[in-house]
Amino acid sequence: MKKPSRSENQPPYYVSSRMQYLRDNFIHPPFDYEHEMLEAIRFGDENRAMDMLRKINELEAAVLATYPLRSKKNALIASCTLYTRAIIKGGIDPEVAFHLSDTMILEIEKIGDVERLMHFEYEMLVQFVAMVRSEKAELPYSHIVNLAIHYIREHIFEELSLQKIADVLQVHPSYLSDRFKRETSSSITTFINRRKIEESKHLLTHTNQSISEIAFTFKFCNQSYYTQLFRNFTGMTPGKFRAGGVNRS
Template sequence: MKQTSISNSIIERYLSYRVEHQREYFLHPPYMMEKQLLNAVKEGRMEEAVSILENINTLERAKLAEEPVRSLRNSLICICTLFTRAAIEGGVPPETAFNVSDAHILEIERMETLEQLFQLEYNMLRNFVEAVQQARKQECRYSHAIHMAVAYIHENILQVMTLESLAKHVYLNPSYLSHLYKKEVGVSVTDYINNSTFAD
């Protein structure tokens, strides 16, 4: 019972504070604009994505910290997370998307001015959209089975993987998968796995 009253007290204070500081702290872009932006990322539509972000940036941002640079950093980290999920939904292998995300978050933390952070936001958007575009080009170039195999390799790059386990995942005979993979990708399955591991 005591725990409940403490929890209720915390919630009441938070809600009261939120009402009191509504304009100062809790401004967010309309959900539909955010959804349109993420859909543009997912579909790899660069011009549309940049245009929507420009429109969003004409609005006030939520204050996520007392210090302006820290507040914008926090905002960009949130946006980076959303871009990452949209890119994965758009066909970017999860491991690739997470690597792009991690690199940008480290870069966000290195930026020291608002101007640098605003520029980084657009660079980040472009990089995620380009990753989707690249993934879609590969998807068109490969057969369904090879596309599944490539995606599986990237999703499980830190796991021990064999030709047999990969073939089982894509429902092909290992020998046939090996032949098809070399034909479409240009390198053997083993070489591709090794190269991807070293790249990560």
């Protein structure tokens, strides 16, 4: 039996769109440009981030909707999503990052002309970078504790432990545990679990994933343990939180 070719597996609208792009000589911006810009955002480097955005905008933009205004809005919303993930990697609390993202998207939708959207694109970038810079200024801990916190935030969906983090940072677990508890007033295990619970709130609020799936996503041993931790940190179950039993402002 003949195996279908890659092109035969593609939906018709993708094929026709791809052909139009080729006819128009359109090429998406180099991935390196995007990667460098997101890394600059992650580290709070406004000058480098703005420079890369200008380079990207010198290229022809993709058409993401029939009308130019809607197309530009869609492009900015996509960028907003990428920026949000970049600042979470940079150490911003996920709930804070997603709140900024929601605010930016609402602002994008209010704007009624393409020229204003073009200006807002740079304003939005500055807002995301400013949040990373603010976070860096607010971390009063030692270098080793800051490294541990950033590692936890970047690997929040993985199985995390004191031993694993100490191995990554190349320090003795007892030393890391003592420094972390002394400076943050929290054990590293409690800090990890609190971060996982905080990030899981976004999935409860904005996705249809089941509670058991969310527990699995954050590498909790089972749903019961996740529910117990959620209640310990928030005073309610994940189900009650999802149903709207908390002020999320």
